[in-house]
Amino acid sequence: MNITDVTRKVGGHRRRARVGRGEGSGMGKTCGRGAKGGGQRAGWSQRLWHEGGAFPLFRRVAKRGFNNFGFRTDYQVVNVGLLARRCKAGDHVTAAVLAEAGLIPDAKAPLKILGDGEIGVQLTVEAERFSGEAARKIEASGGTIKRLGPQPAKKFVKRRPPKPEPSESEKGGEKKEGKKKAKGGGEASGAAAKGGKKPKEPREPKEPEAPKAE
Numbered sequence: 321m322n323i324t325d326v327t328r329k330v331g332g333h334r335r336r337a338r339v340g341r342g343e344g345s346g347m348g349k350t351c352g353r354g355a356k357g358g359g360q361r362a363g364w365s366q367r368l369w370h371e372g373g374a375f376p377l378f379r380r381v382a383k384r385g386f387n388n389f390g391f392r393t394d395y396q397v398v399n400v401g402l403l404a405r406r407c408k409a410g411d412h413v414t415a416a417v418l419a420e421a422g423l424i425p426d427a428k429a430p431l432k433i434l435g436d437g438e439i440g441v442q443l444t445v446e447a448e449r450f451s452g453e454a455a456r457k458i459e460a461s462g463g464t465i466k467r468l469g470p471q472p473a474k475k476f477v478k479r480r481p482p483k484p485e486p487s488e489s490e491k492g493g494e495k496k497e498g499k500k501k502a503k504g505g506g507e508a509s510g511a512a513a514k515g516g517k518k519p520k521e522p523r524e525p526k527e528p529e530a531p532k533a534e
């Protein structure tokens with residue numbers, strides 16, 4: 321006797337519920353679909369975050385700051401130290417090769433090479449992005465890098481023009497003004513340089529007057 325022989329005869333196939341066959345069946349009138357509305361109609365579906373017509377929570381909560389979740393790019397990262405341990409000199413390293421070796425999970429997702437570790441073998445590496453340190457180490461070891469796909473544009477820094485040097489006439493005018501200030505400075509300039517007015521000298525106490533004789 322096998323258990324599958326029992327389930328094949330008893331409970332192997334559940335009969336379809338017969339709805340709309342009277343109140344006594346438990347599935348009469350509304351047939352288990354509730355009382356009126358879109359839920360009773362065939363093909364009805366409810367949109368995500370629907371709250372029955374109330375102002376939804378995601379609209380009630382304030383949104384502040386910047387978030388690039390919707391359009392960010394997630395890169396699979398591999399360090400040059402790992403490439404040096406798992407690849408031989410002269411290998412052509414691509415995302416497909418790394419996925420086959422088990423270093424990244426997806427051969428079609430974008431790849432970025434980082435510069436952690438040391439590399440002493442000559443490799444040809446293809447990836448969408450390279451960190452500055454990774455590119456320097458690969459090229460220093462005699463290898464080559466190949467950037468795939470569109471690259472980010474370099475930031476344009478607008479440099480300010482150098483200040484024009486004053487002409488000889490302007491230099492002469494500045495010297496004359498400096499001499500006039502030096503001559504007319506006097507005591508006022510000296511007091512200002514010291515940080516304000518001169519302190520007052522303390523007064524000598526007066527001697528008490530002798531009483532007058534009558």
